[in-house]
Amino acid sequence: MNRDDFDMICRLLRQRSGLVLSPDKAYLMESRLLPVARKWKLAGFEDLVKSLRSKPDEALIRDVVEAMTTNESFFFRDIKPFDQFKELVLPAMLKNRTGQRRLRIWSAACSSGQEPYSLAMILSEMAAQLAGWTIEIVATDLSSEILARAKEGVYSQFEVQRGLPVTLLVKYFAQSGDRWQISPKIRSMVDYREFNLLTDPTVLGRFDVVYCRNVLIYFDQDTKAKVLDRIANLMPEDGFLFLGGAETVLGLTERFKLINGQRGVYGVVPKSEQARIAAAG
Template sequence: MTEADFSFLCLLLQQRSGLSLTADKRYLAESRLGILCRRRGIADIEALVRQLRMARDLALESAVVDAMTTNETLFFRDQTPFNLFRDIILPERLAANAASRSLRIWCAAVSSGQEAYSLAMLIDELSERLAGWKIEILGTDISAEILEKARAGIYSQFEIQRGLPIQMLLKHFQQVGDKWQVSQRIRAMVEFRQHNLLERNDPFGRFDVIFCRNVLIYFDVPTKVKVLEQLAPRLVPDGAFLLGAAETVLGLATKLVCDPQHRGLYRHAAMAPPLAASPAPDFRPRPAAVATALRG
């Protein structure tokens, strides 16, 4: 790949997705786009770039973005945010929304769906407590291809082994050949839509909880600022916003501040200092053994 071709691809990715591709990731571009070329019958990356330069091909541009987007995810990833959701955020929102009996959750950059389905399984544990409630879980991602996988809810043995407690596997999945599919009940709890975090999101409305984890790390500072500015207005005034463990809004957003009691949890600045709810034992899922990954 020539320097000129790499520079062109970097600019394309930045404009289309916000992805910041640095020089040390050139090998990654060559590897992933080489695979894309072979799949599409394009001679090489030079021919790919030439085709992109010749005419605006939105489908091909999207394929390039898909190829370069990192879709690393797993069930109950990092665990702490899910404990926060179960023990602090969910009881808090149930109390706050007792009159409307509704709860809206947005998983931004949801990838192949494990995060959204993890939340759905936690909520399902409270099915009796939430009878009559309207629960909405929205999962969005820029990649149409990865969203098809999310909607199908079918995962390999390797994907299942990564973080999914065995009791939840037995309760919420059916085996399909050598793979596992999320139950229809849990899949019905989640809606997946294609969405670019750089674009306007007004039609989505407002959410009680927003998960935007492990995506800002791939953006440069101006893009991080833009994404946070787009997301903050979508959070209800007393809602909860969660980032990944390696991410922060410090120096990037004025409308969101860190909850001093819980790492990775953010609130609207106007609500600071936040009032964290005490864990409500009757809201918690049934006691379970320490999560054990399925082996074999």
């Protein structure tokens, strides 16, 4: 792969998905895009790039972007954010939403669905405490292919062994050969939608809780800041934002602040406090 071809694909990915690749990712790019080239009956990576340069087909561009942005996921990944949801977020919402009895959750860049389904299982386990509540989980990804898989809710033996407690596997999954499908009840709790984080999320509505984990690490600083500000616009002042363990809001936005004693969980900075910060600055 020559540098011009690598740079051309990098520009395309950054424009369409916000993904930023360093030069040491050339092998990853080639390995992920060779199957795309075969799908389009192209001889190899060089022909794929030539096709993109000469007459870019939107369907081909979409396949390229989806191949490069599909990331792995697993149930109850890093466990702590799910414990925090159960022990910190839900008690706060039960207290603060006694009048509304409504909760909306956004799982951004949800990949193959393990994160939103993990949240759905927690909520199902707490059904007694949440009786009478209207709860929505909206899960989004820019890949239509990965969303189709998430909606189906079918996972391999390897996938259900990664982080999923056996008790929940037995309770919420049905086995068929070496595959496991999550129950219709849990699948119905998640509303999957195709969405690109580079665009305006107001079409999705407002959210009390947002999971945007292990996504910002792929963006440049300016894109990270824009994504965080757009998310803040959707949230009430008592909302909760979850980021990945290697992610932070520091130096990006003053609209979120770390919850004391909680790693990776952020609260919305009230508008009055934002105004004081702006005035002091």
